[in-house]
Amino acid sequence: MSTLSVSETAALLRSFDNILILTHIRPDGDTVGCAAALCAGLRALGKTAYTLPNHGLTRSTAPYIQLYDAPEDFVPEKIVTTDIASLSLLPDNAAAYQERIDLAIDHHPSFEKFGRDYLLRPEAAACGEVIYDVLAALGSITPEMALPLYVAVSTDTGCFQYTNTTAQTHRVAAALIETGIDFHAVNKIFFRTKSRKRMALEGDMLAHMKFYDQGRVVILTVPLSLMARVGADESDAEDVSSLGGQIEGTDCAITMRELQPNVWKLSVRTGSRINATQVCALLGGGGHASAAGCTIEAPLEESKRLILDAVAQVTPDFEH
Amino acid sequence: MSTLSVSETAALLRSFDNILILTHIRPDGDTVGCAAALCAGLRALGKTAYTLPNHGLTRSTAPYIQLYDAPEDFVPEKIVTTDIASLSLLPDNAAAYQERIDLAIDHHPSFEKFGRDYLLRPEAAACGEVIYDVLAALGSITPEMALPLYVAVSTDTGCFQYTNTTAQTHRVAAALIETGIDFHAVNKIFFRTKSRKRMALEGDMLAHMKFYDQGRVVILTVPLSLMARVGADESDAEDVSSLGGQIEGTDCAITMRELQPNVWKLSVRTGSRINATQVCALLGGGGHASAAGCTIEAPLEESKRLILDAVAQVTPDFEH
Numbered sequence: 001m002s003t004l005s006v007s008e009t010a011a012l013l014r015s016f017d018n019i020l021i022l023t024h025i026r027p028d029g030d031t032v033g034c035a036a037a038l039c040a041g042l043r044a045l046g047k048t049a050y051t052l053p054n055h056g057l058t059r060s061t062a063p064y065i066q067l068y069d070a071p072e073d074f075v076p077e078k079i080v081t082t083d084i085a086s087l088s089l090l091p092d093n094a095a096a097y098q099e100r101i102d103l104a105i106d107h108h109p110s111f112e113k114f115g116r117d118y119l120l121r122p123e124a125a126a127c128g129e130v131i132y133d134v135l136a137a138l139g140s141i142t143p144e145m146a147l148p149l150y151v152a153v154s155t156d157t158g159c160f161q162y163t164n165t166t167a168q169t170h171r172v173a174a175a176l177i178e179t180g181i182d183f184h185a186v187n188k189i190f191f192r193t194k195s196r197k198r199m200a201l202e203g204d205m206l207a208h209m210k211f212y213d214q215g216r217v218v219i220l221t222v223p224l225s226l227m228a229r230v231g232a233d234e235s236d237a238e239d240v241s242s243l244g245g246q247i248e249g250t251d252c253a254i255t256m257r258e259l260q261p262n263v264w265k266l267s268v269r270t271g272s273r274i275n276a277t278q279v280c281a282l283l284g285g286g287g288h289a290s291a292a293g294c295t296i297e298a299p300l301e302e303s304k305r306l307i308l309d310a311v312a313q314v315t316p317d318f319e320h
Numbered sequence: 321m322s323t324l325s326v327s328e329t330a331a332l333l334r335s336f337d338n339i340l341i342l343t344h345i346r347p348d349g350d351t352v353g354c355a356a357a358l359c360a361g362l363r364a365l366g367k368t369a370y371t372l373p374n375h376g377l378t379r380s381t382a383p384y385i386q387l388y389d390a391p392e393d394f395v396p397e398k399i400v401t402t403d404i405a406s407l408s409l410l411p412d413n414a415a416a417y418q419e420r421i422d423l424a425i426d427h428h429p430s431f432e433k434f435g436r437d438y439l440l441r442p443e444a445a446a447c448g449e450v451i452y453d454v455l456a457a458l459g460s461i462t463p464e465m466a467l468p469l470y471v472a473v474s475t476d477t478g479c480f481q482y483t484n485t486t487a488q489t490h491r492v493a494a495a496l497i498e499t500g501i502d503f504h505a506v507n508k509i510f511f512r513t514k515s516r517k518r519m520a521l522e523g524d525m526l527a528h529m530k531f532y533d534q535g536r537v538v539i540l541t542v543p544l545s546l547m548a549r550v551g552a553d554e555s556d557a558e559d560v561s562s563l564g565g566q567i568e569g570t571d572c573a574i575t576m577r578e579l580q581p582n583v584w585k586l587s588v589r590t591g592s593r594i595n596a597t598q599v600c601a602l603l604g605g606g607g608h609a610s611a612a613g614c615t616i617e618a619p620l621e622e623s624k625r626l627i628l629d630a631v632a633q634v635t636p637d638f639e640h
Contacts, residue, residue, distance in 0.1 A: 167494040170493040173480075174490035177486065187485075192565075192566050194567065199567050202522075202526060203523050203526025203528075206524075208523075209519070211516070246512050
């Protein structure tokens, strides 16, 4: 097993044929965009290449991405993974390939160094930036490669807003845009469109948000009754916990989602004043200093009291 | 009067001293960011330069931008404008300089060609892109110039989401980021933070939105009672009409804001199926094909009926 440079990776890919590209479970725009772009790039070299169908793909994951799903009878010679940090993130239908991965291309600092060879660039905001460099080393970037790469790079950086964004992210975006792709349509669908049910969910959450600790702590709730009333499903509720973090003046946003009657999944997002892991550890949960979670089984008001008590306990200047 | 290239503009600025820079009324991040960056650039050349204080600046317009407000006794020799398309957009306190503008730098296609000389780049998404080129021609871009320019470019493009964004926008962003500025803080405050009152406004608007025409037309309302209940002011309500345009499946978002009791200001945003100007013209208003406005004096339900009738009248496939 060895770590490769971009040019070594390109040389290795030139030597491959009959390639199958794997994406990770709960696929996002980065893993799917990278796989699609790499597949298009390998085909442009005259190779036979497919992506393994990913059954976790939803309507919201990959609009605008041309997929290259392998037919059932495809017998791959070489296996490549994109944006997969750990073998535990392989989908079920990839289990057969787990021991024979020839090349892993990733950007996660936590990458578990699997595969015969790998290219790791932990400073890249998106794996899409790494695939861009590989494809540029292999030849010219066509719109067919650029569009999924734009999806990869823009979705992994929240359209250039997240703190992982770098100058290189923008440089890659500029090069992709220059191929003439309709990146405006991607921006519209991924960043400026929400489902009617999602809008209704957010509306209710904001209409009922409650503030504590002099307005620095906010609690938003998504009870089962709300999900039922607006007819929302899992995809409408995806990442609702990011909403509270946008409220000016708060540094602790708690989102409580009712999974079963009186069973609440809590997501706690904090600034530097409050350690979210310490808060959630008091209730049997865990996570990172600025984002952690736990589960509470109790009626809503009691659940709120329990989480507020936990916040107060680890926050010296909490004002009751 | 003559139109200048970037290098001619740089040469002209080198010949200037005691410079006053003007920004437009209802200032935005682009005009203020450009003025601040240009002022910093001129000072880096050893010149005396100030910006004219802009009384329209609000808390939300220019956090993170270092201002260079001219003292009362400053007597300028040269007057420069940034991001001003028309003399009618000069603030009141700039009236004295209206006839003696030496240089106008702008990016609006509608620029009215005023000033002794001007640099116009209508293809630029933000005037910040133009100022970037001018400053690069004058010397090296310091963080003091780069931060306000990042504000200019990112705010004028909705953080690289609006359709005016180009490859060049991203290239400029990359160069600005490379100076080491804290652009993450800018992203957070401008694009990922909303006031508590704004959140409450949006929550109520979404909780009470109504759909018509098989879900393709949505009406959101901001009655005076709502503004009063959440204690919102003008700045909290700024651009609320953009919310409706993000709802999946709709192609006509109508935002009704009550300015005085039973006096509603309507903002109509449409896709290609419905002409917003035609709709609003029926009610005495106007605008563009995809964004127009009008005012209706009537109680809420009657006002809704009037605007829906107008939409139906110009939309052959409207479903009642």
